[in-house]
Amino acid sequence: MRPAKGQRAIGLRMYGIRTVWDTVGDGEFFCPGCGGDRNYRRLSGRRRLTVLGLPLWARGSAGPVVECAACRDHFPVDTLDHPTTTRFSAMLREAVHTVALAVLAAGGTTSRTVLETAAATVRDAGLDDCTQEQLFTIAEVLAADTGPDGTGPGAEACSAALAIELHEALGPLAPHLAVAGRESVLLQGARIALADGPYGQAEREVLATVGSALRIRPDDTTRLLAAAARTPS
Known part of the structure; x- marks a missing residue:
């Protein structure tokens, strides 16, 4: 029942x-x-x-x-x-700062225009107190063991150290950025490299590492860098 x-x-x-x-x-x-x-x-x-x-x-x-x-x-x-908004902002600032230093270390710091572009890029990312002198000093330390053209006896070790730094700064950030955001970080590095003329070989290698760390496909990295080189500054 x-x-x-x-x-x-x-x-x-x-x-x-x-x-x-x-x-x-x-x-x-x-x-x-x-x-x-x-x-x-x-x-x-x-x-x-x-x-x-x-x-x-x-x-x-x-x-x-x-x-x-x-x-x-x-x-x-x-x-x-998922990072908090505060942590995400800090990660993005650190990423742009690391990319700027890596490009400077690869391309040299003798150009005032490059230093001005790098400092402005880092400040736009949120590090308001970043100066050209600070970037110059750190980049010179990073590149100290390389020759003037990046082919000195310590060049390979320096390149490996830069690659590690880039992956540590960009790897945790990449999953939380949309495609456009990852491409934007790469292009900021490209604009620094292009501030004094065409890419050097060491700059291309650093930017390729940036693309890899940001999970951008190699073909897309090549396309983006070529498009940036054709865009008037």
Whole structure:
């Protein structure tokens, strides 16, 4: 015999599953629900069968999840892989600064125009106090073991060190940039290299490394660099 409608409703109130959440961590993250930086709690849950509202028997685990302190929504833990807006801005500034230094180290720092272009590019990225003198000093240190044409005894080691620096600065940023954003970072480096004339061989190699670190296909990197060279400054 089927229970009456009222009996079914009573049954639903008598039995149920409740999840008890425990906080296992906290911090700041970019909330997909709020669309901004928020505090979060990382939660681990335990499901319990309840009778008359009392938790009695364990029914397995739940989560872990991330709970936004503002909207209280729950999100997968991999949401924490997305940088906060503050961290993202810092990563972008660091990326442009590293690209500028790598291009300067590869192409030399004897051109005032190149230094002016590099400093302006870095300041536009958010490092307002960057000066030509600062870039000159750091770039000279990076290129100290190479010859004037980038073929000295330390050139290979310097090139490898620059490649490592570029991948460390650009690799974590690339997944969070749209295609246009990744191309923009590459083109900023290209404009610095072109400030004193056509690309040198060392500059081309550095910019190819920039494209690789930004997950831009080699053919697209070549196309973008060629287009930048044809564009009047």
